[in-house]
Amino acid sequence: xxxxxxxxxxxxxxxxxxxxxxxxxxxxxxxxxxxxxxxxxxxxxxxxxxxxxxxxxxxxxxxxxxxxxxxxxxxxxxxxxxxxxxxxxxxxxxxxxxxxxxxxxxxxxxxxxxxxxxxxxxxxxxxxxxxxxxxxxxxxxxxxxxxxxxxxxxxxxxxxxxxxxxxxxxxxxxxxxxxxxxxxxxxxxxxxxxxxxxxxxxxxxxxxxxxxxxxxxxxxxxxxxxxxxxxxxxxxxxxxxxxxxxxxxxxxxxxxxxxxxxxxxxxxxxxxxxxxxxxxxxxxxxxxxxxxxxxxxxxxxxxxxxxxxxxxxxxxxxxxxxxxxxxxxxxxxxxxxxxxxxx
Ligand SMILES: NC(=O)c1ccc[n+]([C@@H]2O[C@H](COP(=O)([O-])OP(=O)(O)OC[C@H]3O[C@@H](n4cnc5c(N)ncnc54)[C@H](O)[C@@H]3O)[C@@H](O)[C@H]2O)c1
Numbered sequence: 001x002x003x004x005x006x007x008x009x010x011x012x013x014x015x016x017x018x019x020x021x022x023x024x025x026x027x028x029x030x031x032x033x034x035x036x037x038x039x040x041x042x043x044x045x046x047x048x049x050x051x052x053x054x055x056x057x058x059x060x061x062x063x064x065x066x067x068x069x070x071x072x073x074x075x076x077x078x079x080x081x082x083x084x085x086x087x088x089x090x091x092x093x094x095x096x097x098x099x100x101x102x103x104x105x106x107x108x109x110x111x112x113x114x115x116x117x118x119x120x121x122x123x124x125x126x127x128x129x130x131x132x133x134x135x136x137x138x139x140x141x142x143x144x145x146x147x148x149x150x151x152x153x154x155x156x157x158x159x160x161x162x163x164x165x166x167x168x169x170x171x172x173x174x175x176x177x178x179x180x181x182x183x184x185x186x187x188x189x190x191x192x193x194x195x196x197x198x199x200x201x202x203x204x205x206x207x208x209x210x211x212x213x214x215x216x217x218x219x220x221x222x223x224x225x226x227x228x229x230x231x232x233x234x235x236x237x238x239x240x241x242x243x244x245x246x247x248x249x250x251x252x253x254x255x256x257x258x259x260x261x262x263x264x265x266x267x268x269x270x271x272x273x274x275x276x277x278x279x280x281x282x283x284x285x286x287x288x289x290x291x292x293x294x295x296x297x298x299x300x301x302x303x304x305x306x307x308x309x310x311x312x313x314x315x316x317x318x319x320x321x322x323x324x325x326x327x328x329x330x331x332x333x334x335x336x337x338x339x340x341x342x343x
Contacts, residue, residue: 064090089114155194186228
């Protein structure tokens with residue numbers, strides 16, 4: 001493990017597709033203590049293109065060459081979940097810290113294997129749930145932890161977009177693909193505030209174009225309650241978060257751009273305050289990509305785990321499994337609703 005005071009963290013990025021090039025690599029460029037020493041993609045043209053911004057980085061097609069031969073501190077995995085699982089196993093077995101994009105694996109069993117490998121080898125891991133580090137969510141976290149907010153009672157998340165449609169990554173189920181690819185962010189946000197779930201009631205509709213919409217009612221082990229509505233049937237990305245406390249305070253975060261608190265101090269009838277990101281705040285900070293990577297690099301430097309780790313992710317997969325099995329059971333009686341049907 002890197003020692004306190006060591007300077008740069010040597011990192012290889014494996015998978016140089018859209019997410020790496022659009023969001024993660026530009027964020028890494030803003031982290032002084034991160035040094036990108038290798039870029040890898042089975043499509044070498046993508047790794048070469050990405051390397052234009054990192055002239056010192058070596059280019060690879062096969063991650064085995066990186067993980068077995070290079071002197072590295074950490075890897076960042078940004079590809080399909082099957083690659084995440086295989087490369088993370090090798091990285092963790094060879095003493096590398098791992099940041100992995102969501103979804104880290106296809107199955108819960110694979111996730112459990114990775115989490116225990118990380119623990120056995122005492123390595124830092126992080127899963128790419130950038131929303132937790134979005135500036136609006138950090139602001140929300142600050143208010144929730146403040147004395148005047150009281151105890152959190154409920155959380156409602158509405159997480160909608162236009163994609164992905166149908167199956168992904170060779171996963172043989174539209175619902176599992178949707179949960180792994182899309183709903184996972186909303187599930188993680190709920191778990192991060194409310195803890196693990198004890199009961200779930202879930203319903204879904206699947207549209208003929210491959211879009212999915214789920215509606216879930218949740219009870220957490222703590223006794224708190226919540227809901228998740230997630231779907232890929234919206235025209236564009238929308239996220240709405242509502243929190244409520246036992247001190248009659250509520251927080252509403254809309255599209256990570258505007259946070260309103262209701263129930264001002266000493267006068268419940270008055271509006272609270274409105275928070276918005278600073279006008280010049282960069283998109284990578286606002287979306288949380290910069291924050292999640294900074295937290296990972298910092299965790300390696302100080303030798304303390306960051307969040308969410310692969311271990312933290314287990315509760316996310318348990319809830320996704322619960323939603324999936326609820327919906328499957330319901331579908332034994334009621335066929336999937338085909339809206340927009342021609343017939
Ligand atoms: N957190 C977020 O907001 C967010 C947003 C978009 C995508 N993602 C995640 O990022 C990951 C990548 O998504 P994307 O949109 O960049 O996909 P993409 O298909 O554009 O990129 C994936 C890249 O991985 C490469 N790859 C596949 N197998 C490989 C292997 N064995 N070795 C090396 N490279 C390999 C592919 O050639 C491709 O260039 C996915 O897991 C996705 O869920 C996260």
